Amino acid sequence: MILNSAFLQNAAGAFSWATVALFLQRAIVQGIPLLYGSTGEILTEKSGNLNLGIPGIMYIGGISGVIGAFLYENSLPSRDAINPALAILIPMLCSVLGSLLAGLLYCFLTVSLRANQNVTGLALTTFGVGFGNFFGASLVKLTGSEVPSVALSATSAFFKKSLPFAGKLGNFGTVFFSYGFMTYMAIIIAVVAAFVLKKTRTGLHLRAVGENPATADAAGINVNRYKYVFTCLGSVIAGFGGLYYVMDYACGVWSNEGFGDRGWLAIALVIFCIWRSNWGILGSILFGGLYIVYLFVPGSLSTQELYKMLPYVVTLIVLIITSARKKRENLPPASLGLSYFREDR
């Protein structure tokens, strides 16, 4: 962050706390979808499943919420009749449902049918991105709008609603209170996930499944159930990333390909925070910052593209350093990517 403020000083000509606050705020906003994605993927990977379908699942989570909100908004006689609770609950439930089904599909193929995880995950990403763009475009057609996007501003308003006193607290308020509830939810989920992994029996069992499923099995842990539950839970959390993106970040406007490569960035974040979701909170803000730092520093359009490369380069460096140091606690779960069959000899 010190580095960034140095940049900012150059950017704005004169250093201003307001710029710093704005930068942080934008970085957090950018980071939240990544945080959802990476927390979901961490839980998934801790069960030994390398789910490369996460980018697709985030699309599915997003569009499912959009479909729910769209149907709800259009079922109302007028925009004023909208019920705040339903406006939030319906998209969230739809998102959960969509991501859950995608997670179940992945589990069925890789856990029950023991298919190759890489291939299954990539197929799921192909499917999920296609699913999102297809239904997104279909909704656009239904609305008959001129621009290729669906706008659900009424629903979005509820998702974006920040705390009332945020505006009164100056820079402090900007950095800490100017967000919709899903931002805080992401942070809470990340903290809870870290706590569960580290401090509970369930977490102990989950980590055992990902490290050494044969041992977990022999200890009486239902390996397949853990893989199913946490991969699906991870999918749902990742799906929230898609929902957050469209409802909060994009103000309820779904546009095809808008989500971009954030799913892969979320997977990078998993490595960057070495499978610790609480570290992922800071990591996501850093990644978010790297993603938008080009807006705050001088330079041509072209150098912006180099800044966008930074999250990936940083992740590569972390990946290399952890593998070189070989500290056992920082390596990927030992059975990551392998399917488990009890009767293998």
Added chain:
Amino acid sequence: MGEQKAIEMRGITKRFGSIIANEGVDLEVRRGEILAILGENGSGKTTLMNMLSGIYFPDEGQIFIEGKEVVIRSPKDAFDYKIGMIHQHFKLVDVFTATENIILGMKDEGKYNLKDAASKVQAICDRYGFVIDPQKKIYEMSVSEKQTVEIVKVLFRGADFLILDEPTAVLTPQETEKLFSVLRKMRDDGKSIVIITHKLHEVLALTDRVTVLRKGKFIATVNTKETSESELTEMMVGKKVSLNIDRDDPVDPKDRLIVKHINCRNIEGRKILDDISFTVRSGEILGIAGIAGSGQRELLESIAGLQKLEGGEITYINPANDKAEDLRNKTPMQIRNLGVRLSFVPEDRLGMGLVGNMDIIDNVMLRSYRKGKTVFLERKEPADLAQKIIDDLEVVTPGPTTPVRRLSGGNVQKVLVGREISSAPKVLMVAYPVRGLDINSSYMIYNLLNEQKKNGAAIIFVGEDLDVLVELCDRIMVLNSGKITGIVDGREAVKEEIGLLMTKSDNVKGGNADG
């Protein structure tokens, strides 16, 4: 000793593909007894117990506990019936601490509290005299510490039935004795203990009854008091042990391979070879005896160029020109390029010696594929050799293009040995070459070794069956915890003497010999 049947297995059959691991096996465990399951390697002991502990599910047969039929679908079910198994390959999570491993899978009452668990673990340790640090990570532990964690884990769960799979293979004699006294104490508490072993003296020293398996089938159950070593051996192997392996005197023996003061550490940094020096001569078979994990594998791999050594020298005297070549810390390729004719039949046949998914021709080619000047493979010669091996060694296979993974154990070994001797080696190293083989295949292997001996090869034979070692080898070197404890003449050696050398512990300190 109670007579009550605590566990009964009836007509258990288990197949793996075309291999029958257990066929119609009956077994009975009584409350408050120590039962040995005795059998040679590959007789199906572990598979049978894995069905009791929920790792495998039987294809046929029934299991009764306290007279009631039960179905054990998973290790969890086994725990519910208070059955706990200590596997030969430890089931521990490396990045977890001892305590975390011990409480793993337990859904007991109350809060998840590692501190409480650690003190409970400590209490069990104190009661039986185990020494472990509850906070230590498994990957920092020695083999014997890991086994201790495994045993504490089962005790922690309050198991009534303990199954131990070859528990003494990694222990020093003192640790073995300590283990046995714990087991006796638990038996007196009314627990039932099943110990899987192929060591007769342990059976006689420890157990109340013995169930003998042979080739997956139930042979008999006898009371230990009423039986003898020779009777048990007969049941185990099926006939009186009179091996009658040929042994000619070495012809014109010359020093071929001289090993001096080599040292080696394993990945965990434990010293696995400690100042090893010996000489192998042409035309003789040098046997290597020792309990499993005494450094046999590392020794052979050191000579083959697969281990990093910490000093000492390995010298090969080339019979063609009597030139001495230093082999230490050379790669297998460099050794070969020096003109050293060294063949090696490793212990792990499909994991190291052969490639399971490749056919016989491609496996035969492993050693020679570099032949020829072009970038392309020359498969004609290997195909002829493969056919020759199949014919000469009577390999049972649909043809030379069958993947070796689909052959039975004996035939896999024939392909491997056939390939290794086809290059007319001057030094031939074989590790457990008859493990899992039937009698006929075993004799074929012995004959092949004798043939190579006659041709002037220097042979190093790592074996586990002392009867074979004393009948086949010219000299026998005994390894014990990475050290040589003696080299005896094969013609004068007695099994008991070797057994003593294998387990004596005057040169190892305290209980940490393995650590």
Added chain:
Amino acid sequence: MADNNKPVMTENESGKKVHEPLFHITKKAAIPWQKAWAVRIGSVVAALIVCALVTMLLVHKDPIKIYGTMLSGAFGTSRRIWNLLQGIAMLLCVSLAVTPAFKMRFWNIGGEGQVLIGGLATAACMILLGDKIPNALLIVVMLISSLAAGAIWGLIPAVFKAKWNTNETLFTLMMNYVATQLVAYFVNVWEVPKGSGKIGIINQATRAGWLPVIGKYDYLLNIIVVFVLTFVLYAYLKYSKHGYEIAVVGESENTARYIGINVKKVILRTMILSGAVCGLTGFLLVGSTNHTVTTTIAGGRGFTAIMVSWLAKFNPIFMILTSALLVILEKGAGEIATVYGLNKSFSDILTGIILFFIIGSEFFINYTINFRKAHKEGK
């Protein structure tokens, strides 16, 4: 869902309820290849039926008509056939590239980035040297630099894999996006006209660095190159010493060390090859097909190639079929989308469905489900 743990309650003679697994799963001994392929083809047929049902739900047309539309989309005109063949060739080329790595159990999912970087190198040569050296020399320079660029992109993760066993799946994945951003950077540097955000057709007037067109068929060169490459790679993997070493390293590193193969050298060499062939794909895409470079020029082929290669069991000849299947599907679904006014992404959905079926079908090739009859007491 927990396959072998599904209990069912049955009653035995004493009337007491006993838990029994409904079924349990065992590994199959290898089944004949004809049977294995029958299962795979069966799964494709099943998938096509499901795809037709999905399409019917959306467009309310009978399935025959839908498939007719698909076929016409793929084969309808000679231009479409050429497009199709070109699409197959490019996908096949990336699939060929990643296959040696997969045979070595090195999960190179960085084909996308390796193609991009090869394309970028080609475009760089065209832009920077376009009017400075003779055309033939230029093409040679383009070829060499694209191969080298791809090779370097493949080599970097391999170096770390060989040295520290760094996870190659995650490494190559990250390298894709580094490549994407590099391309994005240079697109901005070389954009024509300024501010457009794209390079446009390079050397449109001079055609410098454009690969020669055989006859009047634009894509024929690419198709021939890839076709030849398929058989070269097949021979390389099956009949060359290198290919043999790759197979041994992939099956068992222990065995490889035992027979004196330098495992690290094989990993590095194979990834150079894998990356270079990806670079070649970039060269063909930029030099022959598109005459420009964009961040999406690889078009997800780096990922699709993984499935092509895996579905074909890493056999280059079978890969002709699997890549054809996926491209025909894509073009056909694209046509459905156009004709019935659906979105282009429809093809991704259909592709996904077919892939799920084929992926799932492997289970029935490798495993048997044994149903356990309700237990009866004999006596």
